[in-house]
Amino acid sequence: MWKEAIETAMETVKRNAIQHPGLFPHISNELRYEWGQNNDWIDGFYTGMMWLSYEYSGQEFFKQTASEQLHAFEHRLENHIALDHHDIGFLYSLSAVAEWKITGNVEARQLALRAADKLVSRFREGFGAIQAWGMEDDPENGGRIIIDCLMNLPLLYWAHLETGNSSYYDIAEKHAQKSLRFLIRGDGSSYHTFYFDRLQGNALRGGTHQGFQDGSTWSRGQSWGVYGFALSYRYTKNEIYLDTAKRMARFFIDHLPEDHVSYWDFDDVVEQGTPRDSSATAITACGILELLELMPEDDSDRDYLRAALLRMMESLVDNYSTRNIENAEGLIQHGSYHVRGGQAPDNYMIWGDYYYLEALVRMDKGIKGYW
Template sequence: MTIKPQILSCFLTVLVLSGCGSAASSGTTESEFDADAQLAYCADQTSKALKTIPDNGEIPRNIPPGLKQWNQVDYKDWTSGFWPGELWYLYEATGGKKWERNADKYTAYLKPLSVSPAIDHDLGFQVFNSYGNGFRLTRNPEYKDVLLKTADTLATLFNPKVGTILSWPREVPNMEWPQHNTIMDNMINLELLFWASKNGGSRSLYDMAVSHATVTMKNHFRPDYSSYHAVVYDKETGKRIKAVTHQGYSDSSMWARGQSWAIYGYTMVYRETKDPVFLDFAHKVTKVYLDRLPKDLIPYWDFDDPAIPNAPRDASAAAVVASALLELSTYTQDDDLAKQYVDKAVGMLSELSKNYQSRDKNTALLLHSTGHKPAGSEIDYSIIYADYYYVEALLRYKKLKEGQKKLLTYKSR
């Protein structure tokens, strides 16, 4: 459902939640949070970044602590779609032609992905964030062509015996290659398949996405609805062999970003299917995350790291969840729960805006994200996907405040 006008009005006050805090935890009420001011900050920081990034066909990925310049990657890196996606969002937020020009330039770097064999599941992250946003905002038919070709490429990783998309079609530690592995991150990439099935692609793409979400729902979660990062299946029988972590603290821990992918992913799957089973599941995977958050609403990188409170935080997970909660609130039949979701999202965005912005430290938007702590990689970094979901969440919140009925990021139909 969409939020009623009277409920939107009610959002201007803060409900103090029992349990684990609300927007008041960050000291900011909804009426005090200024999304336009934060979007202006994002535009200013990104303008500075554009002046420093070499024009060499590579794309920003991260900035280590204490440094100012982006480390860059080529189009094959799984994060390559977030930078052009951020530029498209700033074009949407400002209408400035410089954002459209730069978004188009960096988006074009990713075109080879549409005509190359799939090297992993991340094509949604890469191509939908870039070309998907670009098509939504410009209706450029060349963008649509790339999206449809890429969806067909992603579909080549679907194993009908298992019912999910293969995440890593190669040797990865602890994944029992050549058995079939699926990681929670893959939930986000289903959006490309849903979109393609409704915009000229095969209906089978829709069926693959639903199958993946259903099988993942049955095999990827513990009784409390916290998620495993990875599940390994027998590639011939579809039987679950084991459920493990790759980037979390342990096989039994709740890795913060993994749970954020589940919250965002099942919210999106409900939007695309309208199946209440997925909406119910989105609520359940959200509750376990919100119930365990610290008071400031920014998670530690893993909820079960014994080093807490001296463990690293993960701003990227907070940004993903803030964006997801805003959309989930619009589908929530319980008005009090819908309000709680918005309050939580505002609290997260407020805390990120007050205490996690990069400002004069570097040209990213946010500090203090954690990439792959077990591998010692990107710990306490600025990381591009945190910036992407931060801008997305700010835009979604602005739309909600303006009374828009849909917060959907990628709808083109």
């Protein structure tokens, strides 16, 4: 089952690359991608899919395409194109770090380290975390953190291992601790964002940007937490991160509908037409795979998590994948971007495609992502 899903997914990835050379898929409100330049926070996922496809198949086409895309990431960093945000790990872990790990390209390693420095520059001493969006003096976002950023911390952990420079590790750890304390609730649910006084560091309030309301649990934010804290445990071996990732995974699983694929927010009223977010389920599946590798063999949660993983992935393949849709540009249907903002509430999400493929190749051949 996994092999067939992977092979059809790789056919889609290759067809997209042939039909749109040198371009990157951006989210649209039509049932397709909008193809353009490397200038969005999501562009690393496309390159990451090339590397996953190369590792799985050995086809030189994927390696060559991914390597050619590295130039766009270098140009973007050198010219600071749309990089006033925390998503630098999403961009450069899946492009530069991936290429260094797979091919040993020294230029890719150097680019990844420069990207890590760019992410470090977004750490704010005033409130002890990485600022999500905007400039340091931004009146709205100057003191804001975001749960998504947990997935960018592996770039810093990796930079620490490569260089021995402890400042990378220290900043990643400080941000993880701040996220743990202020973004995760006692029942294992999560805030999307949290606000601090940017100068004094005082905690102000939890909130959301893309969720249903400030106190709700946005399903994709929850999934970032599952995978993000699991990865922080991988690098730090701090047991509290492992426990947090498991609690967040249990909350996610326990709030799934009958087909095991999440709605866009766990607190929205479910009725006909309520948007799903298949991408959140794909991310959580990857997080569970990470947890299963890291957890002790006698952990009582293993069977529960493994069974949930299989139900989620079987549903994504059977009910949400595009394997039987001719010329589809995405890999899984019914992802959502920004429901309240009216931006692609039901469409292909390139990050959903990436995590769907990452989960599949890890389940079939043990190939991890590049975090």
